[in-house]
Amino acid sequence: xxxARFISVLTLLFLAACTGVPxxxxxxxxxxxxxxxxxxxxxxxxxxxxxxxxxxSVEFNALSLKIRIQDGEWTTASSSETVKIGxxxxxxxxxxxxxxxxxxxxxxxxxxxxxxxxxxLSGSVRSLDPGRNNTLDYxxxxxxxxxxxxxxx
Numbered sequence: 001x002x003x004a005r006f007i008s009v010l011t012l013l014f015l016a017a018c019t020g021v022p023x024x025x026x027x028x029x030x031x032x033x034x035x036x037x038x039x040x041x042x043x044x045x046x047x048x049x050x051x052x053x054x055x056x057s058v059e060f061n062a063l064s065l066k067i068r069i070q071d072g073e074w075t076t077a078s079s080s081e082t083v084k085i086g087x088x089x090x091x092x093x094x095x096x097x098x099x100x101x102x103x104x105x106x107x108x109x110x111x112x113x114x115x116x117x118x119x120x121l122s123g124s125v126r127s128l129d130p131g132r133n134n135t136l137d138y139x140x141x142x143x144x145x146x147x148x149x150x151x152x153x
Contacts (some may be wrong), residue, residue, distance in 0.1 A: 024056025
């Protein structure tokens with residue numbers, strides 16, 4: 001009886017030693033626009049969704065983006081905020097953006113006609129662990145939001 005118990009305990013300890021946590025795999029993040037919201041002063045708030053595809057949590061900072069609406073001019077947006085994003089998760093950063101006159105006119109016309117917009121993001125974000133500078137490139141579209149004046153989602 002004692003031998004059987006000893007073998008059972010030894011087997012459980014052996015199995016416990018074999019199960020380990022797999023190492024985290026780090027994948028490049030992705031940034032996209034979740035929302036563009038017009039402010040009363042003519043500026044826009046860009047709600048940027050930063051997606052972490054890694055199997056471990058990652059802290060990001062030094063987000064630097066260029067945003068282009070339709071085929072218009074590029075506008076810059078940045079954030080030095082450090083944000084920790086869990087494994088296979090996302091966070092939204094809100095950045096103030098000032099579009100040039102031609103892009104502001106295009107956005108106003110498309111809102112008035114309830115037409116979608118195409119956008120392109122290009123830039124980079126720094127991950128602290130592992131220390132990498134990640135390139136960001138994304139193309140998407142946003143639609144005017146019914147019932148919310150001045151909002152594309």
